Amino acid sequence: MNAKFLLVFVSLWAALLAACAPAATPAPEPEFPVAALATQAPMPTGVPDGSTTSNVEPVSPSSLRMVIKNADLQLLVEDTNASLNRLTQMAADFGGYVISSQTEQRGDYVYANAQIAVPSAQFEAALNQLRNASLKVLRESATGQDVSAEYVDLRSRLTNLEATAARVREFLADAKTVEESLNVNRQLSELEAQIEQVKGQMKYYEGRAAFSTITIALVPQTAPVEVKPTEWNPGETFEDALDVLVKLVQSLTDIAIWLAVVFGPFALIAFVVIGLGVRFLRPRKAKA
The missing domain is CATH 1.20.5 (Single alpha-helices involved in coiled-coils or other helix-helix interfaces)
Incomplete structure (x- = not known):
């Protein structure tokens, strides 16, 4: 009897303690992972459908050859003004344009300097026409800079940044507090600034590789100086x-x-x- 009463008393005491115990505190949710996403961006092979990023396909250096060509010429000409006009017309005929030109009067003669841009495919043809149009080539130099690898790296970086920006926009839609929204917007602004910088560098390479520059110095042919013979x-x-x-x-x-x-x-x-x-x-x- 006493043992049975003791068992009932212990059971009631345990139930009372369970009812009076405080409720368990739920574990806090993890913070918004924007910074980790920005620093550990994936390297996607394509852009998801429906995203706002541009369609950028991976390009290997073997399939893309981008060379920036430049040339510097000093030409002896008979008439500086006429040669400068022909040079301007030649640039237009090749599908190019004149970047800058200037003339200078030195005594009875006119000197000129000009810089033109022609399509890279017409670079050698333009040089040959300039040589043939002059009396003599006084100086000539040509250079080429291969930027294919740099351009491919920029495209890969652009793909990475745009994919990361798309994921950050998804997190912005899921933000629940003002602090989270501000944090996401700050990270998104930094990504968009990097994207614009990469696009600007790519456009510079594209423009410089598409058009080659030729700098020309026109030197007039001066009249020979007559030397009088000395007589006693x-x-x-x-x-x-x-x-x-x-x-x-x-x-x-x-x-x-x-x-x-x-x-x-x-x-x-x-x-x-x-x-x-x-x-x-x-x-x-x-x-x-």
């Missing part, structure tokens, strides 16, 4: 000698005048002092 002329020689003699006499006269004016008074004083000294010394010698 006694009359001219006599006149030259007479001129030298006159200049020599004038120089000696000028020197004499300077000596008389500057040293004359000192010489007069010295003469008087010497005369007085001689006069006083003579009587003393006679008395002795």
